[in-house]
Amino acid sequence: MDIYIIRHGETDFNVGEVRFRGQIDVHLSELGVNHALETGKALVDTPIDTIYYSKLSRAKVTAEKIKEHQPKANLTEEPYLFDMSFGDWQGQSLKEVFTFEEEKQWLKDPNDFIIPNGETFYQVLDRIHRLFKRLQKQEEKNIVLVSHGAVINLIFVYLTRTDPSQFYSFYVKPCSITHISLKPDGTYKLIGFNEIKHLS
Numbered sequence: 481m482d483i484y485i486i487r488h489g490e491t492d493f494n495v496g497e498v499r500f501r502g503q504i505d506v507h508l509s510e511l512g513v514n515h516a517l518e519t520g521k522a523l524v525d526t527p528i529d530t531i532y533y534s535k536l537s538r539a540k541v542t543a544e545k546i547k548e549h550q551p552k553a554n555l556t557e558e559p560y561l562f563d564m565s566f567g568d569w570q571g572q573s574l575k576e577v578f579t580f581e582e583e584k585q586w587l588k589d590p591n592d593f594i595i596p597n598g599e600t601f602y603q604v605l606d607r608i609h610r611l612f613k614r615l616q617k618q619e620e621k622n623i624v625l626v627s628h629g630a631v632i633n634l635i636f637v638y639l640t641r642t643d644p645s646q647f648y649s650f651y652v653k654p655c656s657i658t659h660i661s662l663k664p665d666g667t668y669k670l671i672g673f674n675e676i677k678h679l680s
Contacts (some may be wrong), residue, residue, distance in 0.1 A: 482671075484505055485523065485658040486521060486546070487632055488538040489516045496622055497573045501538075501628070505581035508538050512674045516545035516677050522657060522678035524549045529620040532558035534627050539563075540653070543616070543626040553624075560611040563628035567598025591644040599651035601634060601644040608638045616664050632658070639668055 489512025493499045493612070508516065519542070529552045531545035537555050547555050562591075569577050577587055586593060591601050608631070627635075629652065629674035639660070652658060654675045659672040 481662045483660050484620045486626050487652050488542040490654045491538050498529040499573050500566040500569040502570040504570050505537050508541050516542040518678050519655045520546035520549035528553040528622050530554040531624040532556050534561040534574050539626045560607040561627040564604045565599040568596040589645040590647050595675050
């Protein structure tokens with residue numbers, strides 16, 4: 481199975497003073513919508529069976545714009561792709577949440593922190609594990625997963641069996657395309673990572 485992992489398009493929370501988005505329903509910016517269309521165009525020669533997406537509108541609209549170039553693809557909401565909950569931090573900037581020293585530590589090893597009323601990395605990794613165990617059994621040839629930065633980072637923590645402290649090592653940009661080939665035994669091959677050459 482070939483899997484194209486796509487981070488949703490840009491939102492107002494992705495530019496300027498970056499804020500914890502989590503499960504707040506932040507909408508795509510105009511640029512985010514345009515980039516989603518360009519991402520769909522980049523995949524036009526690949527017949528996609530199903531586009532799975534997080535129910536948050538920034539991911540759903542990205543998926544819908546990709547589907548405009550994939551009329552035969554199924555469009556399916558996937559709960560396991562829902563963004564990580566940042567609890568009490570949602571909607572706040574790093575500077576509103578952390579002292580200077582805490583912010584440095586968060587960027588170095590975010591797994592050290594307990595997010596008040598939020599999810600842990602291990603809770604998100606558990607749902608990623610459940611998702612990939614299911615995908616291993618499916619017979620689709622080409623699928624798209626439209627999700628969020630934190631979830632995609634943790635997908636690669638899961639696939640590479642890396643410590644969650646390496647969370648930021650797998651950063652991907654909005655509407656980037658990451659392509660892996662997943663085998664039924666759960667092993668995978670990385671074909672492309674964080675590709676953005678299709679974006680204007």
